[in-house]
Amino acid sequence: MIAGTPTPSTVVPAGDAAIRHGLSLRGMIRSEWIKLRSIGSTWWMYAALLVMTVGIGTQMSSSTSFAWLGDEQPTQMGMQAAAVNAMILGADINVLVVGVLGVLVIAGEYNTGMIRSTFTAVPRRVPVLLAKAMVFAVVTFLVGILSLAITVPMSIGILAGNGIDVRLDDPHYWRAVIGSLVYVVLVGLIAFGIGAILRNIAGGIALALGLVLVAPIALGLVSGVGPQLVLRNVSLLFPINLGRALTAHPGYPDFAAPGEPPVRLEGLLVLEPWQGALGLVVWVVVLFAAAVVLLKRRDA
Amino acid sequence: MIEAQSLTKRFSTTTAVDGITFSARPGRVTGFLGPNGAGKSTTMRMIVGLDRPSSGSITVNGRPYAEHTAPIHEVGALLDATAVSGGRSARNHLLAVAATHRIGARRVDEVIRLTGLESVARKRVRGFSLGMGQRLGLATALLGDPATLILDEPVNGLDPDGVVWVRQFVRGLAAEGRTVLLSSHLMSEMAQTADHLVILGRGRIIADAAVTDILADAGGTTVAVRTPDGGLLATALEAHGAGISFPEPDLLSVNGLDSRRIAEIAAQNGAVIYELTPYAASLEEAYMALTRDDVEYHSAGTPREATR
Numbered sequence: 001m002i003a004g005t006p007t008p009s010t011v012v013p014a015g016d017a018a019i020r021h022g023l024s025l026r027g028m029i030r031s032e033w034i035k036l037r038s039i040g041s042t043w044w045m046y047a048a049l050l051v052m053t054v055g056i057g058t059q060m061s062s063s064t065s066f067a068w069l070g071d072e073q074p075t076q077m078g079m080q081a082a083a084v085n086a087m088i089l090g091a092d093i094n095v096l097v098v099g100v101l102g103v104l105v106i107a108g109e110y111n112t113g114m115i116r117s118t119f120t121a122v123p124r125r126v127p128v129l130l131a132k133a134m135v136f137a138v139v140t141f142l143v144g145i146l147s148l149a150i151t152v153p154m155s156i157g158i159l160a161g162n163g164i165d166v167r168l169d170d171p172h173y174w175r176a177v178i179g180s181l182v183y184v185v186l187v188g189l190i191a192f193g194i195g196a197i198l199r200n201i202a203g204g205i206a207l208a209l210g211l212v213l214v215a216p217i218a219l220g221l222v223s224g225v226g227p228q229l230v231l232r233n234v235s236l237l238f239p240i241n242l243g244r245a246l247t248a249h250p251g252y253p254d255f256a257a258p259g260e261p262p263v264r265l266e267g268l269l270v271l272e273p274w275q276g277a278l279g280l281v282v283w284v285v286v287l288f289a290a291a292v293v294l295l296k297r298r299d300a
Numbered sequence: 301m302i303e304a305q306s307l308t309k310r311f312s313t314t315t316a317v318d319g320i321t322f323s324a325r326p327g328r329v330t331g332f333l334g335p336n337g338a339g340k341s342t343t344m345r346m347i348v349g350l351d352r353p354s355s356g357s358i359t360v361n362g363r364p365y366a367e368h369t370a371p372i373h374e375v376g377a378l379l380d381a382t383a384v385s386g387g388r389s390a391r392n393h394l395l396a397v398a399a400t401h402r403i404g405a406r407r408v409d410e411v412i413r414l415t416g417l418e419s420v421a422r423k424r425v426r427g428f429s430l431g432m433g434q435r436l437g438l439a440t441a442l443l444g445d446p447a448t449l450i451l452d453e454p455v456n457g458l459d460p461d462g463v464v465w466v467r468q469f470v471r472g473l474a475a476e477g478r479t480v481l482l483s484s485h486l487m488s489e490m491a492q493t494a495d496h497l498v499i500l501g502r503g504r505i506i507a508d509a510a511v512t513d514i515l516a517d518a519g520g521t522t523v524a525v526r527t528p529d530g531g532l533l534a535t536a537l538e539a540h541g542a543g544i545s546f547p548e549p550d551l552l553s554v555n556g557l558d559s560r561r562i563a564e565i566a567a568q569n570g571a572v573i574y575e576l577t578p579y580a581a582s583l584e585e586a587y588m589a590l591t592r593d594d595v596e597y598h599s600a601g602t603p604r605e606a607t608r
């Protein structure tokens with residue numbers, strides 16, 4: 001039978017399958033979107049993401065004020081940093097949600113066996129991994145944007161009530177707020193990469209959450225100078241600290257300890273926001289590269 | 301057209317497929333037979349690239365499956381019915397697979413109708429019976445209207461209606477000129493469905509021939525003769541070159557002579573005959589004879605001699 005020649009048929013009518021399209025990235029993206037939206041648990045997790053962002057953002061905003069300064073006035077930079085602080089705390093919780101979801105999206109397919117149907121339809125495999133990651137990242141980003149679109153105006157309103165006037169022409173504010181979302185999306189992709197490598201839900205979630213939360217906390221307990229300083233600098237490479245860099249606001253010292261000279265530990269590195277973003281991207285790229293190599297080699 | 305060349309698959313401890321060469325041609329049903337663990341499923345998974353061959357090659361219409369631009373229009377595969385996400389409805393599962401090749405919802409509804417899944421199409425797959433799962437697997441395989449079909453034990457779990465339906469369906473597909481590779485444990489099923497058999501044992505090919513040839517080679521016809529004059533008749537028949545055995549005191553099992561000749565010899569010798577029954581060797585017996593030494597897992601308590 002010549003490829004692309006439809007078989008005249010009575011047993012199986014060709015129907016719409018008579019028109020033959022080759023595999024395309026467009027088709028694979030659509031397929032992955034159908035898969036993502038047709039599993040109920042996905043939407044529960046995205047609902048959690050939205051509720052958490054709005055809930056924590058508004059809660060933090062209402063409990064933030066400079067009343068404790070007494071007669072002193074906070075600087076504008078300090079107020080901006082306070083607004084950022086209120087907005088980004090939710091991201092540290094959201095990374096746990098996407099850390100689980102990112103693993104589920106890919107390892108879940110191995111768990112059910114669906115991956116064999118997927119790879120039968122797309123035997124080259126790698127494009128389907130990229131399509132899946134893309135759909136997951138875009139949907140997560142859109143849910144995140146929606147959450148921020150709700151939370152930012154609420155936060156600003158609540159902060160104004162607490163005497164904190166947020167200036168919206170502050171690029172650092174927007175970079176930090178959008179950065180918190182980029183951080184969440186990239187952690188989702190890190191978890192996705194881990195899930196693709198391990199192909200196992202429980203192991204994947206354990207490793208993803210371990211990387212995002214447990215390891216940096218464990219290392220963060222070490223403080224001081226000397227060799228431990230090295231450890232602290234190394235711990236900057238963990239996603240959580242890269243996220244911190246991405247969401248940092250230069251006015252933070254004015255918010256945390258107004259009027260005092262900023263303390264800087266000798267030898268302790270401070271990452272620029274772009275370095276934080278780059279670090280997260282490197283994590284994603286390295287994990288995806290490993291996943292792709294394994295994907296080509298292993299039996300499904 | 302499926303062609304395997306010195307195809308080999310080794311897992312860490314076992315060689316599941318051991319250098320097999322065979323082809324499945326258009327227009328006929330090629331039956332893939334073999335005891336448990338013979339390597340049938342492994343071979344079928346290699347056809348669509350789910351397992352990587354350790355060495356050798358397997359192509360569909362002249363190319364490795366992964367190199368086709370529209371794979372599911374080329375090959376439809378039902379490998380295991382559990383390759384589905386339980387939380388998704390059957391229709392969404394089909395829509396997702398179809399979307400990769402930009403096949404639309406109309407075709408999805410068409411294969412749902414074709415496989416009799418209308419009533420459960422919007423239900424979650426998790427609650428499906430084995431037979432429903434098989435039907436969904438078959439529906440998935442048919443999405444692209446492929447010229448080649450690979451079906452691993454498609455009747456597994458189907459009710460009698462379903463079995464008959466699949467049999468006719470598969471025959472129809474071959475009659476349309478499609479290539480069908482079908483594995484099954486049911487030899488009787490194969491006799492009714494397949495034109496050609498590839499029999500595997502421990503990863504190697506034991507037989508690769510037309511069903512009719514395999515039956516003919518299995519020792520021809522045996523005639524059962526019920527007679528009170530067993531000793532007399534046996535001697536006379538043996539003089540004419542027949543092979544004789546006595547399954548029961550007054551029952552002769554005669555090989556090598558047909559019923560007509562046996563009756564003539566009996567008349568010449570004055571032997572009384574109550575009953576004269578020719579038995580064609582069944583495909584089942586032929587298969588047992590072929591694979592006797594290649595069965596990997598013998599049932600406990602069944603000595604090999606019992607099959608003789």
Ligand SMILES: Nc1ncnc2c1ncn2[C@@H]1O[C@H](COP(=O)(O)OP(=O)(O)OP(=O)(O)O)[C@@H](O)[C@H]1O
Nearest residue numbers: 311312314316334335336337338339340341342343
């Ligand atoms: N992923 C795997 N890892 C290790 N061994 C495997 C794997 N898959 C199959 N095998 C082994 O390869 C051999 C062939 O298995 P396969 O499933 O192909 O047999 P089969 O002919 O389909 O058997 P059945 O009739 O029971 O379905 C068996 O010994 C099996 O244990």
Ligand SMILES: [Mg+2]
Nearest residue numbers: 340341342452
């Ligand atoms: Mg099998």
